[in-house]
Structure formats: structure tokens, C-alpha cells
Amino acid sequence: MTLFxxxxxxxxxxxLVVGAGIIGEPKIESLLTxxxxxxxxxxxxxxxxxxxxxxxxIKWEAREFQxxxxxxxxxxxxxxxxxxxxxxxxxxxxxxxxxxxxVDDPEYCxxxxxxxxxxxxxxxxxxxxxxxxxxxxxxxxxxxTQFGVEYGEWLEELGNIRQELFASDMDAEARRRxxxxxxxxxxxxxxxxxxxxxxxxxxxxxxxxxx
Numbered sequence: 001m002t003l004f005x006x007x008x009x010x011x012x013x014x015x016l017v018v019g020a021g022i023i024g025e026p027k028i029e030s031l032l033t034x035x036x037x038x039x040x041x042x043x044x045x046x047x048x049x050x051x052x053x054x055x056x057x058i059k060w061e062a063r064e065f066q067x068x069x070x071x072x073x074x075x076x077x078x079x080x081x082x083x084x085x086x087x088x089x090x091x092x093x094x095x096x097x098x099x100x101x102x103v104d105d106p107e108y109c110x111x112x113x114x115x116x117x118x119x120x121x122x123x124x125x126x127x128x129x130x131x132x133x134x135x136x137x138x139x140x141x142x143x144x145t146q147f148g149v150e151y152g153e154w155l156e157e158l159g160n161i162r163q164e165l166f167a168s169d170m171d172a173e174a175r176r177r178x179x180x181x182x183x184x185x186x187x188x189x190x191x192x193x194x195x196x197x198x199x200x201x202x203x204x205x206x207x208x209x210x211x
Contacts, residue, residue: 003112003129010036013074018065018089020045023103024079027113031077032057039073041065042080067092079103106130115140120152121159154191158183 015031017024020042028049031038038058040049045060053060065085070076076098078089083105090108093100102108114125115136124143126136161182165175181187 001129003127005125005127007123007125008034010034010075012037014039014072015075015077016041016069016073017077017079018042018069018085019078019080019103020049020060021079021081022046024077025049027077027079027101027103028052028058030113036075039069041069065089070096070098073098076100077103078108117143117147118152119147119149120155122147122151122155150192150195154188 010031011034013036015036015038017028017031017038017040020028020040021044024040024042025046025048028038028040032052040053040058040060041063042049042060043062043064045053045062049058049060052058065080065088067088070089070092073093073096076089076093078086078100079102080086086102086105086108090100090102094110099110100108101111101113103113106112109130112127112130114127115133116126117124117140124140124147126139126143128136158179162179165179168175170178
């Protein structure tokens with residue numbers, strides 16, 4: 001099966017998470033990062049999940065899952081220790097055409113969580129189609145080394161420039177060429193070199209001198 005890669009907007013959408021132990025906690029956190037409206041069904045939760053509920057970041061109901069919990073849900077995550085319960089969540093979600101992911105059970109998944117590198121608005125997602133999350137994590141670590149935090153800052157600059165160019169009366173083809181030039185590796189390296197030179201110039205006299 002070939003997966004369809006996409007980045008999904010979840011802001012304000014109703015997302016259900018069934019189970020909130022050490023497996024469910026990071027899934028809840030990822031939904032919060034995406035500004036989803038998160039409802040958790042679980043008799044017991046981790047300290048972090050309890051804190052999110054306490055401050056109103058999520059809604060937590062301390063009980064077992066009921067099929068009616070899927071009413072009005074856009075996306076569902078099943079992260080309980082019971083494969084039977086997880087299966088019920090998945091099958092009922094599929095019957096209702098609700099996207100569902102059962103953590104660590106590829107058979108019961110409409111989508112997989114990728115390994116992600118985040119640098120500001122830059123996101124690099126790696127999937128192995130559920131075959132080897134360990135490989136995806138290894139590739140993520142390699143990409144984290146290759147793409148440092150400076151890429152997030154650079155992307156923000158590129159976004160601002162793009163908005164300015166589109167607000168101008170520049171010819172469309174000339175604008176396209178300029179945007180590609182600004183996003184080139186050469187442009188990034190030139191920017192990095194300029195930042196390093198500025199840091200040296202602004203370094204206080206005597207800084208780094210040995211006492």
C-alpha cells in the first residue's frame with residue numbers, strides 16, 4: 001500500500017484520544033501542538049496529561065471508552081493497553097469514516113505518525129509505512145544534525161520576503177526566479193557566513209581571553 005503524504009490542519013478540530021498512559025501522552029501532546037480540540041477518555045492518566053486537563057488545555061473524562069464518544073469526532077487515537085478495546089475504537093471509527101490510529105498496531109491504522117524534525121515552520125516527516133519506526137527515528141536524528149535551528153530562522157525570513165514580493169508589481173517569472181535563488185544552498189551558506197562575520201565584529205574586546 002502506498003501512503004498519501006500530507007500535512008493536516010487540525011486547529012479547532014475535535015480529536016479523541018482513548019488511553020493516556022506513557023504511550024498516549026506524546027500523541028496528546030502532538031495534537032495540542034497542532035492546536036486541535038482534544039478530548040481524552042481514560043480511567044487513569046499520566047501527570048502531564050492530568051496537568052493539561054487541570055489548566056483546560058484538554059478535556060479528560062476518567063472512565064472507560066463508549067462508542068458514543070466518537071460522535072462528532074474528526075480524528076481518533078487509540079492508545080490503551082487492550083488490543084480488544086483498541087480494535088473496537090478502530091472498527092467503529094472506520095464505520096463512521098473517522099480517521100483513526102491505533103498506536104504501535106499498523107493493522108489498525110488509517111495513518112501513521114511519522115518521525116518529525118521541526119525547525120520553526122520547517123517540518124521534515126519520515127515514514128517507513130509502519131515497517132520500521134526504529135529506522136525512521138535514526139533518519140530523523142541524522143536530519144536533525146543536517147538541518148539546525150538556523151533553518152527555522154531562515155525560513156521565516158524567506159516567508160517575509162515572499163510576502164513582500166507578492167505585494168509588489170514584480171513580473172511573475174522574475175519573482176519566481178528570485179525566490180528560487182533566495183532558497184538555494186548558496187544563499188543559505190552566504191547568510192550563515194554573514195552572521196558569523198557579524199558575530200565576530202560584535203564580540204566584546206577581550207571575550208574568550210584566558211584569565
